[in-house]
Amino acid sequence: MTTPQATASANQPARGATASEDTASTGKVATPLFAAPRKAVIVGGNRIPFARSGGAYAHSSNQDMLTAALDGLVARFGLADEEIGEVAAGAVLKHSRDFNLTREAVLGSALSATTPAYDLQQACATGMEAVIGLSNKIKLGQIDSAIAGGVDSASDAPIAVSEGLRAILLDLNRAKTMGQKVKIISRIRPKDLSPDAPSTGEPRTGLSMGEHQALTTAQWNITRQAQDELALASHKNLAAAYDHHFFDDLITPFRGLNRDSNMRADSSLEKLAKLKPAFGKSLGDAATMTAGNSTPLTDGASTVLLASEEWAAARDLPILADVLDGEAAAVDFVHGKDGLLMAPAFAVPRLLARNGLTLADIDYFEIHEAFAGTVLSTLAAWEDEEFGQTRLGLDGAFGSIDRAKLNVNGSSLAAGHPFAATGGRLVASLAKMLHERGPVDGRPARGLISVCAAGGQGVVAILEGR
Amino acid sequence: MSEPTLLSEMPSLSKLYVNAAAMAAKGKVLRSEPVVALPSRAVEVRGVRADLAKVTEFAHLMGEPARDLLPSGYLHALAFPVAMTVMVQDDFPLPLLGMIHLRNQVEHVAPVLFTDELSVRAWARDLAGHRSGTQVQLVAEIHNVDGTQLLWRGVSTYLAKGVFLPGLDKPTLDRPTAAAERVDFVPPVPTAQWQLGVDTGRAYAAVSGDFNPIHLSVLTAKALGLRRSIAHGMYAASRVLATVPQSKPHSFNWDISFDSPMFLPATVSLEVLDHRTSDGVWLSSEFTAWNARSARKYFSGTVTAA
Numbered sequence: 001m002t003t004p005q006a007t008a009s010a011n012q013p014a015r016g017a018t019a020s021e022d023t024a025s026t027g028k029v030a031t032p033l034f035a036a037p038r039k040a041v042i043v044g045g046n047r048i049p050f051a052r053s054g055g056a057y058a059h060s061s062n063q064d065m066l067t068a069a070l071d072g073l074v075a076r077f078g079l080a081d082e083e084i085g086e087v088a089a090g091a092v093l094k095h096s097r098d099f100n101l102t103r104e105a106v107l108g109s110a111l112s113a114t115t116p117a118y119d120l121q122q123a124c125a126t127g128m129e130a131v132i133g134l135s136n137k138i139k140l141g142q143i144d145s146a147i148a149g150g151v152d153s154a155s156d157a158p159i160a161v162s163e164g165l166r167a168i169l170l171d172l173n174r175a176k177t178m179g180q181k182v183k184i185i186s187r188i189r190p191k192d193l194s195p196d197a198p199s200t201g202e203p204r205t206g207l208s209m210g211e212h213q214a215l216t217t218a219q220w221n222i223t224r225q226a227q228d229e230l231a232l233a234s235h236k237n238l239a240a241a242y243d244h245h246f247f248d249d250l251i252t253p254f255r256g257l258n259r260d261s262n263m264r265a266d267s268s269l270e271k272l273a274k275l276k277p278a279f280g281k282s283l284g285d286a287a288t289m290t291a292g293n294s295t296p297l298t299d300g301a302s303t304v305l306l307a308s309e310e311w312a313a314a315r316d317l318p319i320l321a322d323v324l325d326g327e328a329a330a331v332d333f334v335h336g337k338d339g340l341l342m343a344p345a346f347a348v349p350r351l352l353a354r355n356g357l358t359l360a361d362i363d364y365f366e367i368h369e370a371f372a373g374t375v376l377s378t379l380a381a382w383e384d385e386e387f388g389q390t391r392l393g394l395d396g397a398f399g400s401i402d403r404a405k406l407n408v409n410g411s412s413l414a415a416g417h418p419f420a421a422t423g424g425r426l427v428a429s430l431a432k433m434l435h436e437r438g439p440v441d442g443r444p445a446r447g448l449i450s451v452c453a454a455g456g457q458g459v460v461a462i463l464e465g466r
Numbered sequence: 467m468s469e470p471t472l473l474s475e476m477p478s479l480s481k482l483y484v485n486a487a488a489m490a491a492k493g494k495v496l497r498s499e500p501v502v503a504l505p506s507r508a509v510e511v512r513g514v515r516a517d518l519a520k521v522t523e524f525a526h527l528m529g530e531p532a533r534d535l536l537p538s539g540y541l542h543a544l545a546f547p548v549a550m551t552v553m554v555q556d557d558f559p560l561p562l563l564g565m566i567h568l569r570n571q572v573e574h575v576a577p578v579l580f581t582d583e584l585s586v587r588a589w590a591r592d593l594a595g596h597r598s599g600t601q602v603q604l605v606a607e608i609h610n611v612d613g614t615q616l617l618w619r620g621v622s623t624y625l626a627k628g629v630f631l632p633g634l635d636k637p638t639l640d641r642p643t644a645a646a647e648r649v650d651f652v653p654p655v656p657t658a659q660w661q662l663g664v665d666t667g668r669a670y671a672a673v674s675g676d677f678n679p680i681h682l683s684v685l686t687a688k689a690l691g692l693r694r695s696i697a698h699g700m701y702a703a704s705r706v707l708a709t710v711p712q713s714k715p716h717s718f719n720w721d722i723s724f725d726s727p728m729f730l731p732a733t734v735s736l737e738v739l740d741h742r743t744s745d746g747v748w749l750s751s752e753f754t755a756w757n758a759r760s761a762r763k764y765f766s767g768t769v770t771a772a
Contacts, residue, residue, distance in 0.1 A: 059522045060522065063531050064531045067533070068534070081746050081747050083746075113711070253534075256518075
């Protein structure tokens, strides 16, 4: 068993002063006051193949891709002219003109124009939060049907004018006389003309997500080999899933792409081993994260059709799975107390506890592969006695999982990760897997989804197969 | 009809416009006897494919998401060089440059994917008198590559203003005059308004390839006798189509008639009325557009489920 190196770097002070303070985040397992009035079910999903940025979707906007994913869902389930209860989706990298991105996509789709929609954004957990929030509305009886989705384009990213130029332009807009205007324009300097592009850096630390994960990966002593093996498994599993036609009713081709363009079915440990470290280079020999065991910037969109059982039955639509429950968590990553992407390590124990379940009760694990190191660090934390005792408030380690149940149809390392679209990919795929699996020991097959997100956040959920 | 003239590749519109200009000059000098019949041959190009980058720009300019399916207006742009080839043939009786677009009737028979290999054929028909000149119809058809399935068919009516050819029927004047129609038009409450900048023609030219000088700039438009540049009629049609309910089936018809040119810049008021079944299934849309200031009608038409 690995003991986390609490002093892996100057940025990683010894963890928390007192056990009580440390476990505060897991001590509060919220419990519902009453059982949900009814169930929220997953009818199915549709996404477009994910494309490496600058590839097949280089000139496609978020709206193009979200509409394409929506068009395919409408076609698959015969939703033309249907008024859906609500559509929620979002994008992490979003142009300010796209403030109503989801509603605009609905208006551009074959859905009834009287379908309400809203945008939401919780970084890489956007799609998960859309599914959970809409499921809750269905459970409460506020709506009978919903579409959750997400989209992201790293290719068509918004680029803003510099802060200096922005201030000048706003002042110019407020100026009344020509004299004032000339004076304001004369403030423009060459440096003001350089544009401001989005980055994946954390505003409070200045570290990119990869650099953050590199610290966490080193903290949990995750080896290069273990990360490369996970990446290889992701590619092999995804390729096998395509070969078995698993995605035939989950994906609609777009722009000539039929499969996720990042997938390398012929990848090998030898090839992965040759790659140079891309993150955490300051760690020297402890630098283990490469382009091969990290997700690339990706473009894509996904959607999931959610409903009450009655709504699905009335339209003779399939029911793949129930959305049982969801949970969000956040960690204090700013001063290194926990790794940036470690929030799911806290969210999952709380979620399972609330539902009276343990890791052993889960048949499929979908742990989003932001980086191979993220998955392995999370698993290492769960297997760590000290972490279980001091951070999760348990008697010992939270537990370990059967790796044969992990990301069995591949995950983000192979498919790519268009930030807000990953949740929808995971939910639709897992729902189908659970449905195909059928009952396990007389109970519904259970799946757990875990997604980490920027800002030290994580959103996790349990699905049960039908 | 005799066998079509097969072109080996899609003709270049810019070259066609240069040819048209050359012909216009030549016609003025050399054509002592006017031609009063249309060329009997169709022109055809096989193995045509859409340019995905242009399709994307086209859709974005119209404010609609770029899909794998080609917008109906884009198909017009795709077929246009073939239709124009018909009009620059030596024996075509009317001068191409300066012709006015009166009407477009389109049957969008089946969805067309950007990956589809197509064959495009065009010919001219119905040379006829008009109260202010001579009109002609250009028919363009898009088939699948082996020509077995019609996918799209457009009939464009053009007017050569001030060109009166001998032997054509004099236009009947039982229709109300344009001026009378203008008086009769009472603008309805608009459902939308377009602000068309002076670059509207250039922007559409860039995505459609239609660099007709009357659309590009004040100077080039003046050279052809217009006081300012005007927006492409097909730009207007494509923008309307982008706003019509997307639940429209993949098979639909549309028809647009142009009443007056949209001199740029322009503020265009637009009314679109949708007709649906009691279940909310879209049947058709009617549209009318007019100058927001002068209330002069620009164009009107319908989109109908086939």
